[in-house]
């Protein structure tokens with residue numbers, strides 16, 4: 001659906017490109033007043049089919065689709081890949097428009113974090129495990145994520161926000177934040193989109209040289225081995241089988257763990273509840289994550 005407000009600011013794609021939050025609010029005001037539903041897809045850009053699946057779902061369900069395009073500095077730790085994170089705004093605008101985005105909000109950093117910015121959203125507990133473990137990316141990563149997503153929810157005020165299950169911990173953190181802070185919207189988590197050989201699509205796959213790209217397929221194989229062996233014998237046997245699959249590809253994982261998908265507490269046995277098995281590993285120049293949800 002078109003915004004039918006001002007002329008589209010991106011001539012080739014017809015998508016409206018907005019850099020300032022006041023303009024964003026003004027652009028959405030008429031749609032909101034008419035009761036049209038708004039879907040939000042937050043991204044850091046360098047779009048791939050995973051992002052596009054979220055945009056298409058939003059386009060199918062909502063009257064108006066807003067994609068944010070912002071490489072959020074506060075979710076990168078010191079020494080992480082903020083400076084080399086891949087970017088291609090022109091290509092992103094074309095792909096986003098083709099997948100159903102009506103408006104792309106791509107603010108500069110000081111629009112999101114003006115001088116003196118000093119407020120953070122900290123979701124307790126579930127941000128301190130898996131990627132949030134202080135020995136890994138740390139809880140600061142999720143404070144950055146929760147803070148920027150809360151800001152996006154406030155500026156866009158979507159009816160539905162779309163996230164990828166590939167970032168399962170992020171989904172759990174956002175769901176908890178929405179519940180705890182009473183954000184009036186629905187969270188949709190959509191399945192992980194994969195390359196033909198099973199590798200989860202990620203903007204960071206661009207860092208993989210051919211050898212690392214080949215070895216990276218072990219993450220998905222390991223998760224498959226965990227699920228098969230857990231169903232056949234036990235969860236601990238499954239995790240061991242997964243570790244062996246990774247070791248065969250020369251990969252030492254940061255973690256390969258079984259967790260409750262909602263509160264991320266450790267799970268020891270498969271019973272009648274779904275179990276999230278999540279993996280993170282450095283492969284060549286990239287830190288990759290993936291997961292599988294084992295349904296009972």
Ligand code: AMP
Nearest residue numbers: 043044045050163164166167192193201
């Ligand atoms: P990013 O640009 O990496 O921050 O991702 C933006 C959104 O796309 C997040 O909700 C991600 O979980 C989601 N996403 C990233 N990769 C995939 C994928 N392979 N399949 C589905 N969703 C994804």
